[in-house]
Amino acid sequence: MSLGHGIDEVSGVPATPREARTAVGLLVGGRLSGPVGTADTDIALAVSELVAHxxxxxxxxxxxxxxRHGGVLEVTVDYRDGAPADFHCAGAALLGWMIVTSVALSVTVTRPGGTAHRVRAVLQLD
Incomplete structure (x- = not known):
């Protein structure tokens, strides 16, 4: 596993969406499964889609x-420098992006330096 764990955080570079989802599941106190529309399911979808994208x-x-803090989970994905990411393209990329923006409390995309992008999603834990 290429992700490190702390009491309230996980960081590193996941090899797969499943690895990220599993690590975040442990961070929030268990498996990310449950009925559709629950916070656990929303978190699992958002984490998987952000990493897959x-x-x-x-x-x-x-x-x-x-x-994890104050009833929310902040997920940040920094992209390597390269061609600008297209967050509004068609097909599967657009569907995944729509899932993330619909389940998150907020989503921001910044360019902290160079051509890299940082995507930050805030998700409800409860």
Whole structure:
């Protein structure tokens, strides 16, 4: 596993969406499963889609982090430098992006330096 765990956070570079989802599941106190529309399911979908998007539609992930605090989970995915990520393209990429934006409390995309992108999603834990 390429993700490190702390008491309230997980960080590193996941090899797969499943690895990220499993690590975040442990962070939030159990498996990310449950009825559709629950916070657990929303978190599992968002984490999977953010990692899958980065792996399929960008040069890759340079850093993944999830931090639990105050009833929310902040998930940050930093993309490697390269061609600009297209967050509004068609097909599967657009569907995944729509899932993330519909289940998250907020989603921001910034460019902290160079051509890399940082996507930050805030998700409800309860």
């Amino acid at each position: 980065a792996q399929r539609h960008t040069p890759g992930i340079s850093r993944f982090a999830a931090f």
